[in-house]
Amino acid sequence: MSDPVVVCEGLTHVYLRGTPFESVALRGVDLVVRRGECLGLVGPTGSGKSTLVQHFNGLLRPTEGRVWVDGVEIRPGTALVREVRRKVGLLFQYPEHQLFEATVFDDVAFGPRNLGLDPEEVQERVRESLQWVGLDPDRFGPRSPFSLSGGEMRRVAIAGVLAMRPQVLVLDEPTAGLDPEGRREILSRVRELHRKARLTVVLISHSMDDVARLCQRVVVLHRGQVFLDAPVREAFAQADRLRSIGLDVPRATDVLLRLKAAGLPVRCDRLTVEEVCEEIVRVLQGNQRWSSSEA
Amino acid sequence: MELLRSLTIGQYVPRASPVHRLDPRTKILATTVLVVVVFLVRDFRGLGVFAAFLAAAVALSQVPAGFALRGLRPIWFLLLLTLVLQVFFGGSSGGTVLWRLGPFAATREGLVQGLFVTARLVLLVVSTSLLTFTTSPVELADGMERLLNPFRRLGVPAHELAMMMTIALRFIPTLVEETEKIMKAQMARGADLDTGGPLRRARALVPILVPLFVSAFRRADELAVAMEARGYRGGEGRTRMKQLRYRAQDLWAGLVVLGASALVLWSGRI
Numbered sequence: 001m002s003d004p005v006v007v008c009e010g011l012t013h014v015y016l017r018g019t020p021f022e023s024v025a026l027r028g029v030d031l032v033v034r035r036g037e038c039l040g041l042v043g044p045t046g047s048g049k050s051t052l053v054q055h056f057n058g059l060l061r062p063t064e065g066r067v068w069v070d071g072v073e074i075r076p077g078t079a080l081v082r083e084v085r086r087k088v089g090l091l092f093q094y095p096e097h098q099l100f101e102a103t104v105f106d107d108v109a110f111g112p113r114n115l116g117l118d119p120e121e122v123q124e125r126v127r128e129s130l131q132w133v134g135l136d137p138d139r140f141g142p143r144s145p146f147s148l149s150g151g152e153m154r155r156v157a158i159a160g161v162l163a164m165r166p167q168v169l170v171l172d173e174p175t176a177g178l179d180p181e182g183r184r185e186i187l188s189r190v191r192e193l194h195r196k197a198r199l200t201v202v203l204i205s206h207s208m209d210d211v212a213r214l215c216q217r218v219v220v221l222h223r224g225q226v227f228l229d230a231p232v233r234e235a236f237a238q239a240d241r242l243r244s245i246g247l248d249v250p251r252a253t254d255v256l257l258r259l260k261a262a263g264l265p266v267r268c269d270r271l272t273v274e275e276v277c278e279e280i281v282r283v284l285q286g287n288q289r290w291s292s293s294e295a
Numbered sequence: 296m297e298l299l300r301s302l303t304i305g306q307y308v309p310r311a312s313p314v315h316r317l318d319p320r321t322k323i324l325a326t327t328v329l330v331v332v333v334f335l336v337r338d339f340r341g342l343g344v345f346a347a348f349l350a351a352a353v354a355l356s357q358v359p360a361g362f363a364l365r366g367l368r369p370i371w372f373l374l375l376l377t378l379v380l381q382v383f384f385g386g387s388s389g390g391t392v393l394w395r396l397g398p399f400a401a402t403r404e405g406l407v408q409g410l411f412v413t414a415r416l417v418l419l420v421v422s423t424s425l426l427t428f429t430t431s432p433v434e435l436a437d438g439m440e441r442l443l444n445p446f447r448r449l450g451v452p453a454h455e456l457a458m459m460m461t462i463a464l465r466f467i468p469t470l471v472e473e474t475e476k477i478m479k480a481q482m483a484r485g486a487d488l489d490t491g492g493p494l495r496r497a498r499a500l501v502p503i504l505v506p507l508f509v510s511a512f513r514r515a516d517e518l519a520v521a522m523e524a525r526g527y528r529g530g531e532g533r534t535r536m537k538q539l540r541y542r543a544q545d546l547w548a549g550l551v552v553l554g555a556s557a558l559v560l561w562s563g564r565i
Contacts, residue, residue, distance in 0.1 A: 020308055020362065059479045082485070090483040097473075098480040100505035110502065114485030146509070160484055 005168055005200050006033040006056050006088070010065035013051050013224075017063065025051040026224045028065065033168065038194045038201040040211035040232065043221035044246045049204045050093070052221065053170045056202070057088035070167065086115065089166030093173050095157035096150065104130070104148075104156050105141035111164040129159040132197070133189050151182030155189070162193070168200040169193065175210060183210075190214065212236060212250040212271035220247065233269040252276040307431045313544065314356035314429045319438030321545040325552040326426045332556045333418050341559045342414050348555040349422055358428045366424040367417060374413050381409030432464035440530075441539055454530025462518070470511065477506045 013026040026048045033039055033056075043049050054060040055067050058074045058081040067074045069084045092098070101107035108129055112122040127137040133155040140148075145156050154174070161169065171190065175183040191214055194201045205211050211218060211232070218235040220228035222245045228235055236242070236249045239257055243249075249257070255276055256268045270279045309315075314322075329349075336342055353363050367374070382405045383396075391403040427435070440457035447453050478488065481502045488499050 020359070054479065057483060059482060082487075085483055085485060090480075092476060092480045092483075095480065097510055098477055098502075098506050100502045100509075110481075110486070111484040114487065164485060 002034050002036075004032045004068075005035045005070055006202075007031070007068040008052070008055065008065065009067075011052070011055060011062050011067060012064040013048075013055070013060060014063045015051075024224060029221075029224070029226055031219060031226065031229070033200060033202060035167075035200055036198060037217060038203065038215045040215035040218040041202055041204045041221065042206070042208070042211060042218060042247060043227070047221040048224040049221055050172055051224075053090060053172060053202060053204065056168070056170055057085045057090050059090070086164055087166055088168045088170060089161040089164050090170045091158055091161050091172060091174060093176060095161075095174075096145075096153035098157060098160075099145040099153060102144060103142050104135070104145050105137070107145050107156060108159045108163050111160055115164070125163045125165065126159075129162040130156075132162055132193060133159045134185065135159065149182075151178050151185060154178065154182070154186065158186070158189070166199070168202065170202040170204075172204045173206065174203070175205070175207065187214065208236070208248055208250045209252070212253070220245075232271065236271060237269050239268075256280075306427065308358050308362065308428045309431075310357040310429070312355060312357040312429070314352065314425075316544065317429075317548050318539055318541055318545045319430050319434040320442055320539065321541070321548055322426055322430055323435070323438050323442060325548065326423060328552055328556055329422045330419060332559055333415055333422065336415070336559060339411065339414075340562045342411070342418065344555075344562050345418055345559045346414075348559070349418060349425070353421070353425060356425060356429050358425070363421060363424065363428065366420055370416075370420065374416060377416060378409045378413045381412050382406050432461060436461040436464070437535070437537070437539060454533070458530070466514070469514070470507070473510055474503065474507055477503050 008029055008031040011026055011029040011031070012024070015021075015023050015025055029048075029052060031052070041049050041053070051060065055062060055074070056069065058069075061074075070087055072080065072084070074081065074084055099107050101110065105126055108126045109122050112125045117125070126141070130137040130140060135152065135155055140152070140156070145153055148156065158171075158174070169190075174186050174190065178186065187210055190201060190203070193199045194214070201214070203211065203214060215232050218228070218230060218232050219226060220235065220242070227245060228238065228241065230238075236253050239249045239253070248254070250271050252273045252275070253268060253271055256266045256270055256279060259266050259280070260268055264283055266279055266283050270276045329345075333345060336345060353360060382401045383399045384405065392400045393403055393406065394401050430438070436457040439460065440453050443451055443453035443456065478486075482488065486499060486502055488496070488503075491499070
């Protein structure tokens with residue numbers, strides 16, 4: 001469960017080096033993604049999250065530092081990089097903008113066909129991937145991707161990455177710009193992929209609620225550096241630190257923080273609505289017992 | 296992958312130099328004069344004076360010299376081709392033969408001619424890129440509109456042309472960024488963009504061009520709606536936040552450019 005899949009060591013990335021537009025996106029980032037975990041990657045806009053994950057599959061090369069994927073160091077060498085791209089599936093922000101084929105089936109088949117698989121294997125992978133994202137292959141396969149709703153298009157794009165059968169799935173704000181229904185659908189699919197298909201998931205998100213619900217560990221980036229790297233409960237227990245860089249804690253946790261500030265002896269390392277309800281009930285009942293024994 | 300790196304033509308370099316502070320109309324007119332002059336020059340001495348003047352202008356503009364020359368990178372092949380063609384065919388027949396390559400003879404006159412034409416092209420590119428290095432796209436379009444305004448009576452749609460130019464320039468970086476993102480997304484799905492024959496490579500562009508066009512049309516539509524929502528109805532009766540005004544420095548700059556041009560053209564005749 002715990003061997004590393006992606007390792008970054010002293011990773012520094014400078015954009016447009018040697019021009020008047022030079023900017024440092026990452027400074028000496030050390031990071032380990034462990035096999036089978038779901039890692040939340042959060043940070044204010046411009047903190048380097050997207051730059052970081054593009055190193056995971058060789059789309060960007062480190063200016064300094066080193067990156068290993070599945071025990072192999074990524075170096076500029078085409079064969080190796082292609083192998084890495086197969087292992088790490090990367091879904092960009094607004095991935096529905098990358099759809100281009102005439103039918104959903106062909107679009108999802110783009111990846112497997114690039115791998116040079118035979119038609120039966122391609123067909124099988126497309127059907128499987130569409131099912132993983134909750135789209136019926138027979139109904140959606142022949143349709144044009146441009147006729148779908150935003151949430152459906154995004155699920156097709158995710159299926160397109162899944163069809164590569166990656167070991168690691170990196171999602172860059174997969175729920176941005178979707179309605180609540182679309183968000184729920186995507187998140188529950190991702191959770192299923194993580195739990196049932198045993199995918200390692202790296203989730204970039206601005207929604208602390210989503211991170212709290214899905215992830216076991218959180219890495220916070222700030223100005224290109226690792227600001228915090230901790231299990232999800234420990235991370236969100238540091239509300240003040242997170243707020244100091246413009247981030248927040250899950251809304252449910254916020255309720256507990258306010259109750260505590262109002263004098264209720266609640267513990268604040270609860271993250272989901274259910275946990276928070278239990279905690280409030282526990283404390284209230286404890287109080288009742290206390291007051292009744294007093295009487 | 297960093298496409299932006301190679302695109303320095305048409306790129307604005309923000310600085311607070313005297314050249315940047317000039318009225319865009321002055322710079323456009325001056326550049327036009329310089330372009331005409333560079334084509335009128337007949338000898339190396341004139342080109343030398345021209346190059347010295349241009350070097351002084353680049354230094355004054357505070358644009359890094361290396362950056363100014365980087366604009367030549369996309370056309371180095373054109374420059375080389377020009378040089379080679381001129382070396383072999385430039386001199387009129389019967390020049391001094393330097394060496395032979397099959398049926399072709401490189402002549403001394405051709406070599407001189409080739410160097411001259413290449414130098415002229417380099418100076419042309421550097422002087423026009425100095426304009427875009429020191430003038431923001433908005434200023435440039437403003438200047439163009441004002442310069443074209445007198446021709447409106449002749450049916451020249453000055454405002455529309457300027458607006459189209461502003462929008463086009465504004466969206467070049469956006470489209471480059473978008474292209475880069477789509478390329479990366481398709482590469483993440485195993486797209487192979489740089490191997491195979493020409494046909495294969497052309498077909499590999501489809502997954503990039505289709506999404507790019509879709510998003511360009513979407514952006515155009517959104518932009519049109521946003522402009523109309525803010526009451527845009529074309530140039531009629533529009534006022535500007537930043538009024539262009541000629542100042543003393545523009546007069547001086549104009550005189551310097553004219554003086555330099557005269558010097559360049561006359562230097563050959565002395």
